[in-house]
Amino acid sequence: xxxxxxxxxxxxxxxxxxxxxxxxxxxxxxxxxxxxxxxxxxxxxxxxxxxxxxxxxxxxxxxxxxxxxxxxxxxxxxxxxxxxxxxxxxxxxxxxxxxxxxxxxxxxxxxxxxxxxxx
Ligand SMILES: [Zn+2]
Numbered sequence: 001x002x003x004x005x006x007x008x009x010x011x012x013x014x015x016x017x018x019x020x021x022x023x024x025x026x027x028x029x030x031x032x033x034x035x036x037x038x039x040x041x042x043x044x045x046x047x048x049x050x051x052x053x054x055x056x057x058x059x060x061x062x063x064x065x066x067x068x069x070x071x072x073x074x075x076x077x078x079x080x081x082x083x084x085x086x087x088x089x090x091x092x093x094x095x096x097x098x099x100x101x102x103x104x105x106x107x108x109x110x111x112x113x114x115x116x117x118x119x
Pocket of ligand 1: 056057058059060061098099100101102103
C-alpha cells in the first residue's frame, strides 16, 4: 500500500488522463456557449471586439466603450451615440471604413496594448 507502488502510480496516471479527456470533451460546447454569449452581447450593443477603439482622422468620429460596456460613437464625448459603427474591411481585419464620411481608418499598429515590443 505504499505510494511508490507502480500499480498505484499507473492507476493515478490513468485517472489523470481520463480527467484530461473529459475536460477536452467539454471544450467544444463551452466554445459554442462563448460564441452565443458574444452574439448576445453584440446584439445588446456591448463592445465585444478584441481590438483598440477607432477614431476617424478625417471627420473625427470616435468610437468609445461606456462604463456599462455599451459601444457608442460620437464626435464630442458629451454627445449621445450617433448609432454609426465603423465597418471592418472583409479582406484586411486592421482596415475599417468610417460610416460617416467613408474615410479609411487603420488600427494604430503603435498602440501599446497591441504591440508590447517598443523597438
Ligand atoms: Zn470619418
